Amino acid sequence: GAVVSQHPSRVICKSGTSVKIECRSLDFQATTMFWYRQFPKQSLMLMATSNEGSKATYEQGVEKDKFLINHASLTLSTLTVTSAHPEDSSFYICSARRTSNEQFFGPGTRLTVL
Amino acid sequence: AQTVTQSQPEMSVQEAETVTLSCTYDTSESDYYLFWYKQPPSRQMILVIRQEAYKQQNATENRFSVNFQKAAKSFSLKISDSQLGDAAMYFCAYRSPNTGTASKLTFGTGTRLQVTL
Numbered sequence: 001g002a003v004v005s006q007h008p009s010r011v012i013c014k015s016g017t018s019v020k021i022e023c024r025s026l027d028f029q030a031t032t033m034f035w036y037r038q039f040p041k042q043s044l045m046l047m048a049t050s051n052e053g054s055k056a057t058y059e060q061g062v063e064k065d066k067f068l069i070n071h072a073s074l075t076l077s078t079l080t081v082t083s084a085h086p087e088d089s090s091f092y093i094c095s096a097r098r099t100s101n102e103q104f105f106g107p108g109t110r111l112t113v114l
Numbered sequence: 115a116q117t118v119t120q121s122q123p124e125m126s127v128q129e130a131e132t133v134t135l136s137c138t139y140d141t142s143e144s145d146y147y148l149f150w151y152k153q154p155p156s157r158q159m160i161l162v163i164r165q166e167a168y169k170q171q172n173a174t175e176n177r178f179s180v181n182f183q184k185a186a187k188s189f190s191l192k193i194s195d196s197q198l199g200d201a202a203m204y205f206c207a208y209r210s211p212n213t214g215t216a217s218k219l220t221f222g223t224g225t226r227l228q229v230t231l
Contacts (some may be wrong), residue, residue, distance in 0.1 A: 034218065043205060043221045044159075091157060103219065105159035
Protein backbone atom coordinates (compact mmCIF):
# COMPACT_ATOMS: atom_id res chain seq x y z
CA GLY A 1 0.00 0.00 0.00
CA ALA A 2 0.95 3.64 -0.38
CA VAL A 3 2.84 5.36 2.43
CA VAL A 4 2.32 8.82 3.81
CA SER A 5 4.77 10.20 6.33
CA GLN A 6 4.52 13.12 8.72
CA HIS A 7 7.28 14.98 10.47
CA PRO A 8 7.64 15.57 13.31
CA SER A 9 5.59 12.95 15.12
CA ARG A 10 5.60 15.04 18.29
CA VAL A 11 6.41 18.68 18.90
CA ILE A 12 6.33 20.87 21.98
CA CYS A 13 6.61 24.60 21.54
CA LYS A 14 6.20 27.78 23.48
CA SER A 15 3.17 29.98 23.10
CA GLY A 16 3.64 32.57 20.37
CA THR A 17 6.02 30.54 18.24
CA SER A 18 5.30 28.95 14.87
CA VAL A 19 5.43 25.26 14.12
CA LYS A 20 5.72 23.57 10.72
CA ILE A 21 4.45 20.06 10.08
CA GLU A 22 5.44 18.21 6.91
CA CYS A 23 3.36 15.63 5.08
CA ARG A 24 4.94 13.53 2.35
CA SER A 25 3.61 10.87 0.03
CA LEU A 26 6.59 8.54 -0.24
CA ASP A 27 5.77 6.32 -3.19
CA PHE A 28 3.10 8.10 -5.16
CA GLN A 29 2.14 11.52 -6.44
CA ALA A 30 -0.75 13.02 -4.53
CA THR A 31 -3.28 14.98 -6.53
CA THR A 32 -4.86 16.32 -3.38
CA MET A 33 -3.78 16.53 0.24
CA PHE A 34 -5.94 17.05 3.29
CA TRP A 35 -5.22 18.31 6.80
CA TYR A 36 -7.29 17.16 9.77
CA ARG A 37 -7.35 18.00 13.43
CA GLN A 38 -8.39 15.51 16.08
CA PHE A 39 -9.08 16.31 19.73
CA PRO A 40 -8.92 13.51 22.31
CA LYS A 41 -11.69 10.96 21.94
CA GLN A 42 -13.21 12.86 19.04
CA SER A 43 -13.49 12.40 15.32
CA LEU A 44 -11.30 13.87 12.61
CA MET A 45 -12.25 17.38 11.60
CA LEU A 46 -11.15 18.51 8.16
CA MET A 47 -9.25 21.78 8.28
CA ALA A 48 -8.33 22.30 4.64
CA THR A 49 -7.88 20.70 1.26
CA SER A 50 -5.04 21.54 -1.07
CA ASN A 51 -3.93 20.78 -4.60
CA GLU A 52 -0.36 21.15 -5.75
CA GLY A 53 0.46 24.64 -6.90
CA SER A 54 -2.81 26.22 -5.85
CA LYS A 55 -4.22 27.85 -2.74
CA ALA A 56 -5.75 25.64 -0.09
CA THR A 57 -9.48 25.53 0.47
CA TYR A 58 -10.22 26.01 4.15
CA GLU A 59 -13.23 24.68 5.99
CA GLN A 60 -15.60 27.09 7.66
CA GLY A 61 -14.23 28.35 10.95
CA VAL A 62 -10.59 27.54 10.20
CA GLU A 63 -8.37 30.65 10.18
CA LYS A 64 -6.30 30.56 7.02
CA ASP A 65 -3.84 33.13 8.37
CA LYS A 66 -3.21 31.02 11.43
CA PHE A 67 -2.96 27.65 9.71
CA LEU A 68 -0.81 28.20 6.63
CA ILE A 69 -0.80 25.41 4.10
CA ASN A 70 1.74 25.14 1.32
CA HIS A 71 1.42 22.35 -1.23
CA ALA A 72 4.75 22.83 -2.95
CA SER A 73 4.90 19.61 -4.94
CA LEU A 74 2.95 16.47 -5.72
CA THR A 75 4.63 14.74 -2.79
CA LEU A 76 4.87 17.43 -0.11
CA SER A 77 2.42 19.58 1.82
CA THR A 78 3.20 21.62 4.91
CA LEU A 79 1.00 22.98 7.66
CA THR A 80 2.37 25.89 9.67
CA VAL A 81 0.64 26.82 12.88
CA THR A 82 1.51 30.48 13.36
CA SER A 83 1.65 32.19 16.74
CA ALA A 84 0.63 28.97 18.45
CA HIS A 85 -1.44 29.08 21.64
CA PRO A 86 -2.31 26.33 24.12
CA GLU A 87 -5.74 25.89 22.50
CA ASP A 88 -3.96 24.85 19.28
CA SER A 89 -2.64 21.78 21.08
CA SER A 90 -4.09 18.82 19.25
CA PHE A 91 -3.34 15.85 17.02
CA TYR A 92 -2.89 16.86 13.38
CA ILE A 93 -3.29 14.28 10.64
CA CYS A 94 -2.63 14.65 6.94
CA SER A 95 -3.82 12.44 4.14
CA ALA A 96 -2.97 12.22 0.48
CA ARG A 97 -5.08 11.14 -2.43
CA ARG A 98 -3.69 9.73 -5.62
CA THR A 99 -5.22 9.67 -9.06
CA SER A 100 -6.97 6.36 -8.42
CA ASN A 101 -9.00 8.23 -5.78
CA GLU A 102 -7.58 6.17 -2.96
CA GLN A 103 -6.75 8.21 0.13
CA PHE A 104 -3.97 7.37 2.56
CA PHE A 105 -3.33 8.82 6.00
CA GLY A 106 -0.15 9.89 7.71
CA PRO A 107 0.65 8.74 11.25
CA GLY A 108 -0.20 12.12 12.75
CA THR A 109 1.63 14.82 14.68
CA ARG A 110 0.95 15.60 18.30
CA LEU A 111 1.36 19.31 18.97
CA THR A 112 1.64 20.60 22.52
CA VAL A 113 1.79 24.35 23.06
CA LEU A 114 3.00 25.43 26.48
CA ALA B 115 -24.27 18.83 3.40
CA GLN B 116 -23.70 15.19 4.07
CA THR B 117 -23.78 13.90 7.62
CA VAL B 118 -22.63 10.61 9.07
CA THR B 119 -24.04 9.27 12.33
CA GLN B 120 -22.61 6.55 14.53
CA SER B 121 -25.02 5.98 17.38
CA GLN B 122 -22.85 3.59 19.38
CA PRO B 123 -20.06 5.43 21.26
CA GLU B 124 -18.74 2.14 22.67
CA MET B 125 -19.16 -1.53 21.91
CA SER B 126 -17.72 -4.64 23.47
CA VAL B 127 -17.26 -8.11 22.02
CA GLN B 128 -15.70 -11.31 23.25
CA GLU B 129 -12.81 -12.78 21.37
CA ALA B 130 -13.94 -15.05 18.51
CA GLU B 131 -17.46 -13.60 18.58
CA THR B 132 -19.16 -11.36 16.03
CA VAL B 133 -20.01 -7.70 16.45
CA THR B 134 -21.84 -5.21 14.27
CA LEU B 135 -21.13 -1.49 14.28
CA SER B 136 -23.86 0.83 13.03
CA CYS B 137 -23.61 3.80 10.71
CA THR B 138 -26.24 5.91 8.99
CA TYR B 139 -25.73 8.82 6.68
CA ASP B 140 -27.69 11.52 4.97
CA THR B 141 -27.14 12.61 1.40
CA SER B 142 -29.04 13.77 -1.65
CA GLU B 143 -26.50 12.25 -4.03
CA SER B 144 -27.17 8.99 -5.82
CA ASP B 145 -23.55 7.98 -6.25
CA TYR B 146 -20.94 8.09 -3.51
CA TYR B 147 -18.41 6.06 -1.56
CA LEU B 148 -18.64 4.74 1.99
CA PHE B 149 -15.74 3.66 4.15
CA TRP B 150 -14.93 2.15 7.49
CA TYR B 151 -11.64 3.23 9.02
CA LYS B 152 -9.92 1.78 12.07
CA GLN B 153 -7.85 3.92 14.42
CA PRO B 154 -5.88 1.83 16.94
CA PRO B 155 -4.08 3.36 19.93
CA SER B 156 -1.20 4.32 17.62
CA ARG B 157 -3.73 6.70 16.01
CA GLN B 158 -2.76 5.64 12.49
CA MET B 159 -5.89 5.62 10.35
CA ILE B 160 -6.30 2.30 8.55
CA LEU B 161 -8.82 1.62 5.81
CA VAL B 162 -10.89 -1.44 6.73
CA ILE B 163 -13.38 -1.64 3.90
CA ARG B 164 -14.88 0.44 1.14
CA GLN B 165 -18.24 0.36 -0.67
CA GLU B 166 -19.29 2.07 -3.88
CA ALA B 167 -22.94 3.09 -3.74
CA TYR B 168 -23.65 1.90 -7.28
CA LYS B 169 -22.68 -1.64 -6.35
CA GLN B 170 -25.49 -3.70 -4.89
CA GLN B 171 -23.17 -6.38 -3.59
CA ASN B 172 -21.92 -5.84 -0.06
CA ALA B 173 -18.16 -5.45 0.24
CA THR B 174 -16.17 -8.09 2.11
CA GLU B 175 -12.57 -8.13 3.31
CA ASN B 176 -11.68 -11.32 5.13
CA ARG B 177 -13.37 -11.11 8.56
CA PHE B 178 -14.90 -7.73 7.80
CA SER B 179 -18.10 -7.27 5.85
CA VAL B 180 -20.69 -4.56 5.44
CA ASN B 181 -24.45 -4.47 5.23
CA PHE B 182 -25.17 -1.65 2.81
CA GLN B 183 -28.80 -0.61 2.66
CA LYS B 184 -28.94 2.28 0.19
CA ALA B 185 -32.63 3.09 0.57
CA ALA B 186 -32.29 3.20 4.34
CA LYS B 187 -28.94 5.03 4.10
CA SER B 188 -27.39 2.51 6.41
CA PHE B 189 -23.88 1.09 6.29
CA SER B 190 -23.05 -1.28 9.13
CA LEU B 191 -19.77 -3.11 9.68
CA LYS B 192 -19.69 -6.72 10.81
CA ILE B 193 -16.53 -8.11 12.35
CA SER B 194 -16.47 -11.89 12.55
CA ASP B 195 -14.19 -13.99 14.73
CA SER B 196 -13.12 -10.90 16.66
CA GLN B 197 -9.48 -10.70 17.66
CA LEU B 198 -7.72 -8.69 20.35
CA GLY B 199 -6.07 -6.66 17.60
CA ASP B 200 -9.47 -5.46 16.44
CA ALA B 201 -9.75 -3.25 19.52
CA ALA B 202 -9.73 0.30 18.21
CA MET B 203 -11.82 3.30 17.34
CA TYR B 204 -13.87 2.71 14.19
CA PHE B 205 -15.00 5.58 12.01
CA CYS B 206 -17.60 5.43 9.28
CA ALA B 207 -17.00 7.91 6.46
CA TYR B 208 -18.77 9.23 3.38
CA ARG B 209 -17.29 10.69 0.25
CA SER B 210 -18.80 12.28 -2.81
CA PRO B 211 -17.64 10.86 -6.14
CA ASN B 212 -16.64 14.34 -7.30
CA THR B 213 -12.96 14.92 -7.91
CA GLY B 214 -10.67 17.58 -6.52
CA THR B 215 -11.35 19.68 -3.49
CA ALA B 216 -15.08 19.02 -3.65
CA SER B 217 -14.52 15.40 -2.77
CA LYS B 218 -13.70 15.13 0.90
CA LEU B 219 -14.32 12.55 3.58
CA THR B 220 -17.03 13.23 6.14
CA PHE B 221 -16.48 11.19 9.28
CA GLY B 222 -18.87 9.94 11.90
CA THR B 223 -18.14 10.43 15.58
CA GLY B 224 -16.68 6.98 15.96
CA THR B 225 -17.34 3.78 17.90
CA ARG B 226 -14.79 2.50 20.38
CA LEU B 227 -14.61 -1.28 20.18
CA GLN B 228 -13.32 -3.30 23.11
CA VAL B 229 -12.42 -6.95 22.66
CA THR B 230 -12.44 -9.07 25.78
CA LEU B 231 -11.05 -12.52 26.49
